[in-house]
Amino acid sequence: MSNYRIQGATGEWEVVIGLEVHAQVTSQAKLFSGAATAFGAEPNTQVALIDAAMPGMLPVPNKECIRQAVRTGMAINAQINKYSRFDRKNYFYADLPQGYQISQLYHPIVGEGSLTIEADAKAGIPEDKVIGIERIHVEQDAGKLMHDQHPTMSYVDLNRVGVALMEIVSRPDMTSPAEAGAYLSKLRTILRYVGSCDGNMDQGSMRADVNVSVRKAGEPLGTRTETKNVNSVRFVMQAIEHEAMRQVDVLESGGQIVQETRLFDPNSGTTRSMRSKEDAHDYRYFPDPDLLPLILEDDFLEDCRASLPELPDAKKARYENELGLSAYNASVLTADVDTARWFERLLAETAKASGKAPAEVSKQAANWLISELFGALNKLGTSLEESPVTPEKGGDLLALIAKGTISGSAAKQVLEIMLETGDDAETIVEREGLKQESDTGAIEAEVDKILAANEDKVAQYKDGKVALFGFFVGQTMKAMKGKGNPQVVNEILKTKLG
Amino acid sequence: MTELTELGVARIRDGVKAGDFTALEVAEAFNANVAAAQEALNAFIVATPEKAIEAAKATDAKRAAGEELGKMGGVPIGMKDLFATFDVQTTAASHILEGFRPQYESTVSQNLWNAGAGMLGKLNLDQFAMGSSNETSYFGNVISPWRKAGSNAPLAPGGSSGGSSAAIAARLCPAATGTDTGGSIRQPAAFTGTTGIKPTYGRCSRWGVVAFASSLDQAGPMAKDTRDCAIMLEAMAGFDPKDATSLDLPVPNWEALLSADLSGKTVGIPREYRMDGMDAEIVALWDQGVAWLKDAGAKVVDISLPHTKYALPTYYIIAPAEASSNLARYDGVRYGLRDLPEGANLQDMYAATRAAGFGPEVKRRILIGTYVLSAGFYDAYYTQAQKVRTLISQDFAKAFEQCDVILAPTTPTAAFALGENVDDPLSMYLNDVFSVPASLAGLPAMSVPAGLSKDGLPLGLQIIGKAFDEQGVLNAGLALEQRAQFTAKPEKWW
Numbered sequence: 002m003s004n005y006r007i008q009g010a011t012g013e014w015e016v017v018i019g020l021e022v023h024a025q026v027t028s029q030a031k032l033f034s035g036a037a038t039a040f041g042a043e044p045n046t047q048v049a050l051i052d053a054a055m056p057g058m059l060p061v062p063n064k065e066c067i068r069q070a071v072r073t074g075m076a077i078n079a080q081i082n083k084y085s086r087f088d089r090k091n092y093f094y095a096d097l098p099q100g101y102q103i104s105q106l107y108h109p110i111v112g113e114g115s116l117t118i119e120a121d122a123k124a125g126i127p128e129d130k131v132i133g134i135e136r137i138h139v140e141q142d143a144g145k146l147m148h149d150q151h152p153t154m155s156y157v158d159l160n161r162v163g164v165a166l167m168e169i170v171s172r173p174d175m176t177s178p179a180e181a182g183a184y185l186s187k188l189r190t191i192l193r194y195v196g197s198c199d200g201n202m203d204q205g206s207m208r209a210d211v212n213v214s215v216r217k218a219g220e221p222l223g224t225r226t227e228t229k230n231v232n233s234v235r236f237v238m239q240a241i242e243h244e245a246m247r248q249v250d251v252l253e254s255g256g257q258i259v260q261e262t263r264l265f266d267p268n269s270g271t272t273r274s275m276r277s278k279e280d281a282h283d284y285r286y287f288p289d290p291d292l293l294p295l296i297l298e299d300d301f302l303e304d305c306r307a308s309l310p311e312l313p314d315a316k317k318a319r320y321e322n323e324l325g326l327s328a329y330n331a332s333v334l335t336a337d338v339d340t341a342r343w344f345e346r347l348l349a350e351t352a353k354a355s356g357k358a359p360a361e362v363s364k365q366a367a368n369w370l371i372s373e374l375f376g377a378l379n380k381l382g383t384s385l386e387e388s389p390v391t392p393e394k395g396g397d398l399l400a401l402i403a404k405g406t407i408s409g410s411a412a413k414q415v416l417e418i419m420l421e422t423g424d425d426a427e428t429i430v431e432r433e434g435l436k437q438e439s440d441t442g443a444i445e446a447e448v449d450k451i452l453a454a455n456e457d458k459v460a461q462y463k464d465g466k467v468a469l470f471g472f473f474v475g476q477t478m479k480a481m482k483g484k485g486n487p488q489v490v491n492e493i494l495k496t497k498l499g
Numbered sequence: 500m501t502e503l504t505e506l507g508v509a510r511i512r513d514g515v516k517a518g519d520f521t522a523l524e525v526a527e528a529f530n531a532n533v534a535a536a537q538e539a540l541n542a543f544i545v546a547t548p549e550k551a552i553e554a555a556k557a558t559d560a561k562r563a564a565g566e567e568l569g570k571m572g573g574v575p576i577g578m579k580d581l582f583a584t585f586d587v588q589t590t591a592a593s594h595i596l597e598g599f600r601p602q603y604e605s606t607v608s609q610n611l612w613n614a615g616a617g618m619l620g621k622l623n624l625d626q627f628a629m630g631s632s633n634e635t636s637y638f639g640n641v642i643s644p645w646r647k648a649g650s651n652a653p654l655a656p657g658g659s660s661g662g663s664s665a666a667i668a669a670r671l672c673p674a675a676t677g678t679d680t681g682g683s684i685r686q687p688a689a690f691t692g693t694t695g696i697k698p699t700y701g702r703c704s705r706w707g708v709v710a711f712a713s714s715l716d717q718a719g720p721m722a723k724d725t726r727d728c729a730i731m732l733e734a735m736a737g738f739d740p741k742d743a744t745s746l747d748l749p750v751p752n753w754e755a756l757l758s759a760d761l762s763g764k765t766v767g768i769p770r771e772y773r774m775d776g777m778d779a780e781i782v783a784l785w786d787q788g789v790a791w792l793k794d795a796g797a798k799v800v801d802i803s804l805p806h807t808k809y810a811l812p813t814y815y816i817i818a819p820a821e822a823s824s825n826l827a828r829y830d831g832v833r834y835g836l837r838d839l840p841e842g843a844n845l846q847d848m849y850a851a852t853r854a855a856g857f858g859p860e861v862k863r864r865i866l867i868g869t870y871v872l873s874a875g876f877y878d879a880y881y882t883q884a885q886k887v888r889t890l891i892s893q894d895f896a897k898a899f900e901q902c903d904v905i906l907a908p909t910t911p912t913a914a915f916a917l918g919e920n921v922d923d924p925l926s927m928y929l930n931d932v933f934s935v936p937a938s939l940a941g942l943p944a945m946s947v948p949a950g951l952s953k954d955g956l957p958l959g960l961q962i963i964g965k966a967f968d969e970q971g972v973l974n975a976g977l978a979l980e981q982r983a984q985f986t987a988k989p990e991k992w993w
Contacts, residue, residue, distance in 0.1 A: 050603055054828040056596065057583050057605060057707040061743045091824050091872070095845055100827020155845075157832065285872035287881055290713035290821050291705075292743050 003125050005177030007215065009249045014215045016245040017222055018181045019173035020237070021210040022188060023166045024198035025142070026069045032141050032165035033060030033103065040204050044147070044158035052162045054098035059291050062087075066165035067295065069197035070110050070139045071305045073167060076195045076312055077134050079114025083297045085138075091285040095157050096144035104140035104168075106286045110295065111137035117314065118187050119332065124179035132184050133172030142166050167198065173212065173222070178238035185209060185234050186336075190313050194338045208232045211265075213244045215252070223248070224258040228272045231265045240265040244272050316341055324348075324363035333371055343385050343392055344370055350396020355403040362403055369399055373413065377420055389423045390416070398426035405486050411435040439486040441493065444477070447485070448493050451476045462498055470494065503528040504670040508574050508727035509754075511673055515558060515573030522555035522562075522573030526617055529575050532671045533619055536644075539993030542656075542666040544580045544638045545588050546620035551575040554617025561615075569615030570734045577666045577675035580621035581628055581659075582608045582718075583707040587618075591709040592626045592636035595829045595836045595856025605707025606739045607676065607718050614734035619672050622662030626858045627826065628683055628711040631930040633661030634921055635860040643691060643914055644669035644989035648955040651992075654914045657687025663721045664691040668989055674722035674731050678708060680715045681814050682909075682934025685946035688721055689909035689959025692948040692987060694980070695721035696728045696973065699966050700941030701746035703732075704739030710825040712818035713744075715938050725947065725977040729753040732969065748967065756970055759978040762796035766975065767902030771807035772933060774911075781908045781958065784950050788906050788960045788979060795978035800901055804894040809887045810936040815928060816871050816884035817939070822861075823868025829856060863924065892940040899965050904975045907933050909946040909959035937963045947976045948985040957987065 006013040031038060034049035051058035074081050086108040089101040114134040120126055142164040147156040169188065175181045189207060192198040199206050209232075214225035226248070228240045248258050262281075263272040311319070313335050320331035334344045348366045352359045374395065378388055390398075398415060401407045407415065407430055418429045430436055438444060451473060452459055462469045477490050503525050506514065515522045530548040537543060558573040583589045583601040590596040604612075612618075626635040632655035633641040643656035643665055656665035660677035664687035667675055677684035679697035688695035696719050703718040710716060720731035733753055739745040768789060773782070789799055831837035831852030838851035857865070871880035898905065910930055920927040937944035943966070946959040960979055964972035 053833055055583075055601065055603070055834070056589065056591070056599070056709045056828070057601075057705070059706050059742050061741060089824050091827060093827065093830065093846075093849055095830075095832050098828060098833060100830060101824050283874045285824070285869065285874075285877070287820060287824070287872050287877070291710075 003177040003180055004127070005125055005179065007245055007249045009253050011253050012217065014245070014249050015218055016176055016241065017173050017214045017216065017225075018175040018177075018241055019212040019225075020171045020175070020181060020184060021212070022169040022171075022185065023208050023210070024169060024192055024200075025206040026066045026139070026165035026167055027197055027199055028063060028065045028069065028165055030063050030065070031163040032063055032066050032139060034163050036163065038164050040201075040206075042160055044156070044160060047160040048162065052098065052159055054100070060103060060289070062292065062295065063165065066139060067110070067297075068301075068305055069165075069195075070137060070167050071297065071302065072195050072309055073169075073192065073197040074111030074114060074137055075306055075309055076191050077114035077116050079134060079137065080112035081297065081302060082108065082110055082112055083302075084108060084294055085110040086294045087289040087292045088286045089289045092282045094143070095155065096146050096162070098144070098159065098162060102141050102143065103289055103292070105138035107288070108294075109136045109138035116184070116187050116191060118180060118183040121179070121183065124183070125177055126179055126183060130174075130180065132174045132180075135170045135172055137167050137169045140166050140168060178241040181211070181241055182234045182238045185237055187313075190336060190338070194310055194312055196310075202232050202234075205232060209237050211237055211240050211244070213241055213248070214258070215245050215248045223252075224260050226258065226261055226263050226272075228263045228265050229275065236265060236267055239270045240272055243270055247272065310338075324360055324367075326363060326367050330367045330371060334367060340385060346392035347395045347399070350393050351399040351403070354396050354400030357403060362399065365403065366399055369395070373416055377416060381420060390419050394419060394425050401426055401430060405439050405488070406430065406437060407435055408437045408483070408487060411437065411483070434484075436484060437486045438481055438484045439489050441489060444481070444485055444489050444493050447477055447480050448473075448490070448497055451480060452497060459498065470498070473498070504532050504673075506673060507723040508571065508674050508730050511574045512568070512570070512572055512730070515562065516568055518562070522558040522617075523552065525573060526551040526555035526575045526619075529619055529672055532669070533666075536669055536671050536993050540642050540644060540665055540669055540671070541639050542623055542641050542662045542669065542671055543577070543620040544590060544592065544623050544662070547587060547618050548620075550587070550618040552617075554612065554615070558615050558617075569613065570730055571611060572615030574615065574673060575617040575619045576611065576731075577619050577622045577663055577672040578608055579624055579660055579663050579676045579678060581624060581678050581709045582676060583709070584608055584618065584621065587621060589621065589709070590637070591628070592624045592638055593829075593856060593858070593861070594637045595852070596709075597637070597836065599835050601707070603707060606704035606741065607708065607735045610737060611676070611731075611734050616734065622660075622666060622675055624662050625659035625683075626861050627709065627822070628659040628678055628680055628716075629822070629860050629864055630658040631655075631682070631686055631927050632915070632917065632920065633658045634917060635858050637858060640917055641665045642917070644991075644993065645691060645914060645956055646989070646992065653917045654956070655690065655917050655919075657690035657914065659683040660687045660695070660721060664688055664693050664695075667691070667693045667721060667723060669993070674720060674727055676718060676735070677721040678711075678716055678718045679934075679938065680711050680717075680818060681938045682931040684719045684721055685909050685934045685944060685959070685961055686930055688946040689948070689961075690914040690957065692957030692985060693721055694724050694728050694945070694947055694976070695719060696732060696945040696969065696976070697938070697943065698732060698736060698969050699746065699943045701744050702736045702943075702969070704737070704742045704745050706739055706741040712821040713825060714821060715814075715818055717938075717941075725945075725973055725980050726754060726757060728945070728976075729757055729973050746967075751970060753970055753973055757977055758974050759981050760796055761792060761975060761978050764796070764904070764971070764975070765798045765800055765902040766792045767800055767802035767898050767905045769802050769804045769807065769898070769905055769907060771804050772907045774932075778912055780913075780952050781911060784958050784960065785906070785908050788949060791979055791982035792906060792975065794982060797975075797978075802898040802901055802905065804891075804898055804936065806887060806890045806894050807936055810891055810939055811928060811932055813884045813887045813891065814931065814935040814939060815867070816880050817888065819864040819868030820872050820881050821868070823865045823872065826857070826861070826865055829853065831856075860924070888939050891936055895936075895940045895942060895963075903965070903968075904971050905963040906975070907961045907963065909933060909961040913952040913954065913956040913958055933961060942966055943969045943972045945972050945976045947979045947983070949979060949983045950985070951987055955987075957985070
């Protein structure tokens with residue numbers, strides 16, 4: 002239980018939240034047709050005969066969509082139902098050519114599962130928390146109406162009709178906007194790891210229906226409202242906050258919560274009523290007679306399981322236990338599958354280029370990626386995906402540090418130049434003369450010169466003014482134009498000064 | 500040339516192959532009959548003489564080149580207007596689809612064209628295949644070529660494949676496609692002295708067939724006799740990956756394996772089909788059928804199908820439920836009729852379009868279907884009906900432990916006059932009482948003309964078989980046909 006409470010005039014209120022997430026299945030073709038699914042195509046260019054519900058057209062399930070739903074279920078440790086069935090949800094709307102959506106009400110493909118959100122004290126999540134997932138079912142998306150094409154008529158774009166969605170239904174296990182945000186982020190992370198949804202919320206690939214109710218501690222669940230189609234983590238949190246406050250206000254002023262569907266307005270951060278239960282549709286669900294029950298064979302399930310990648314929780318544990326990364330670094334690096342992949346390539350390249358075991362260079366690689374590269378990319382306003390420094394180039398750079406060829410401060414300079422020019426590290430080091438001097442003889446010679454020129458200070462040092470050590474290091478480095486290997490300089494100075 | 504139109508599928512196919520006549524001569528002969536009968540019988544919604552000619556010329560050219568002519572090479576047929584045909588108006592006999600020209604071809608019709616058949620036209624039917632008399636067609640009812648002795652009253656050709664049955668009986672085509680949801684092949688065949696088989700559910704692809712009730716709809720051939728049905732079914736059937744309910748089984752050589760010798764076979768007689776107040780003529784014909792099958796070498800046993808009396812109510816829940824959803828797509832948005840009153844919003848457009856586009860029987864069934872699926876009624880009606888449907892299937896499964904095929908009448912009466920049942924949907928629905936159980940169980944079933952009523956009208960006997968055993972059904976049908984020697988045909992008055 003989070004410590005999130007709404008302070009009302011009559012005391013504290015708890016908030017109960019459940020999310021229904023619609024995630025577009027990553028697939029070349031739609032759930033029951035061969036039409037393409039690319040985002041942003043010209044209207045009505047990705048429409049098969051069945052998508053337009055031409056007379057006599059029939060749905061045939063796309064195995065890839067089924068496979069992705071099963072893999073997603075496996076990734077949340079859910080029960081996979083070897084028998085599932087498609088049902089028709091009947092209603093009339095111009096964006097729904099068949100007059101029904103093919104969905105799975107009675108027998109979903111994925112049953113009970115869960116995911117864990119991580120403790121985040123700052124966000125008011127005191128410890129790791131398991132959020133239950135009731136089910137995942139697959140269903141068709143609808144099309145889109147365009148109201149701005151004609152003064153009195155609306156146009157219909159059927160490109161999205163029939164695109165496969167997974168509806169992922171959580172248990173009402175969340176008790177604060179932060180928990181709901183963490184749940185949605187974690188779910189998105191898992192989907193992107195599995196590759197079953199690209200998680201692009203701004204393109205509508207993922208959107209959430211948010212169920213919220215409030216109650217006094219110890220009371221039974223209150224009446225809930227459902228806020229539809231909220232399309233970012235931040236908006237979900239805002240919608241919950243606003244909706245919970247609104248419900249408390251209604252209840253405290255003697256009103257009742259109406260079970261209803263609401264809409265979120267991102268501009269004002271508020272929700273408003275769309276339709277109440279009284280005018281809710283009667284969807285007349287019944288099993289789709291065009292489709293046989295979906296029976297999953299053991300071989301298929303094994304293939305699905307074998308194709309699952311290492312999942313975020315396992316990866317994070319491995320980064321901590323095997324690579325010795327801090328919990329924070331492991332968390333940052335595993336939060337998105339692309340970052341983790343990038344890191345792992347960087348690590349492999351660094352190990353290869355430096356001739357060391359991955360575990361020996363992992364911390365260096367993690368720190369460099371998180372504190373150097375992320376910062377630099379941020380400043381440039383670009384992302385890891387578009388980074389001019391590839392993992393290969395990054396690995397070369399890190400190996401130069403690991404081998405002592407350049408200093409840490411030189412490495413920063415090299416990175417900046419790499420980002421500007423795209424050149425590789427070694428070329429830059431050569432060109433800019435940034436190679437660090439590790440040759441003991443050369444350093445000794447410089448040290449001797451410095452000590453000879455500063456006999457007074459040497460004497461002071463020997464009298465106990467040990468803070469002067471830094472002066473000698475500085476002088477040596479200055480004499481060597483910053484290229485002396487600081488470690489070697491330190492060692493030689495220590496020996497010579499006794 | 501008139502004799503050519505007396506020929507059936509096998510004789511046309513063989514005659515063209517042998518060079519006794521050309522496919523073009525056959526097509527021209529039938530085209531002429533179609534044109535001459537249209538005004539009187541109204542069997543076709545659209546005639547396509549040019550399609551028949553084109554296919555015939557292709558067959559003749561193939562023959563000249565020494566190529567294979569296909570199972571239906573040179574045979575022109577009628578196509579029930581429920582099958583989508585490329586760029587040829589496809590209406591399901593409704594106003595809402597009037598003028599609709601699909602840019603695709605149904606799998607079954609394509610299979611037939613691939614087998615060398617040609618299209619004489621699109622045959623009239625009950626609107627969306629809902630009806631037993633062809634009176635629900637938007638394009639006017641089909642008139643049966645048959646007349647009661649001593650009467651000129653127009654008779655129903657049966658339904659919903661009434662255009663198909665009338666056209667074959669009147670020699671407008673040697674064969675035609677039909678579809679059967681609750682008896683729509685068998686009942687019109689029985690009414691017109693023609694032969695028709697509904698194969699096992701899934702044998703013929705439903706892709707491109709305008710849907711009525713998806714879990715029941717099944718295409719099949721209608722023709723003059725059993726052999727013609729066997730040939731045409733071979734051409735129509737086959738696994739279709741575009742239909743998820745299609746049977747993934749090879750198509751047997753039904754024609755080659757036809758045999759009227761029923762030695763070693765057992766025929767079941769379902770006692771529940773013997774109903775109180777049944778027409779004595781029908782009972783007598785049924786008894787005669789038993790004798791014929793015994794004569795063919797079969798053993799005859801009494802069987803029980805205890806849930807028979809629930810079949811009709813079950814059917815009239817499931818079929819309308821599916822129809823109410825299947826017909827939701829006819830909304831005026833993308834194709835077909837759009838009625839957009841001045842100032843109308845989307846809901847107004849739906850209401851106006853569907854009010855104008857659907858006939859009363861279609862509306863009635865949409866309403867029934869919507870009702871039985873609605874919240875609070877779903878379990879009492881739809882769920883219960885599905886349970887009973889399972890019991891009906893189990894009845895058949897048990898019965899088939901004792902017998903190979905089942906013999907029953909096809910219909911409770913001979914053809915009725917047009918208008919006779921039109922105000923009484925319940926008595927109209929009763930026409931399906933013997934045909935609906937096999938539809939609910941998805942079993943192959945066939946009607947064979949077996950005799951004439953005292954009024955001189957055809958009567959049919961029905962053979963119901965095990966799933967996938969079309970051969971057993973066809974063989975029993977052939978045995979009946981050989982003994983019934985049904986040669987009667989309507990006197991030409993049109």
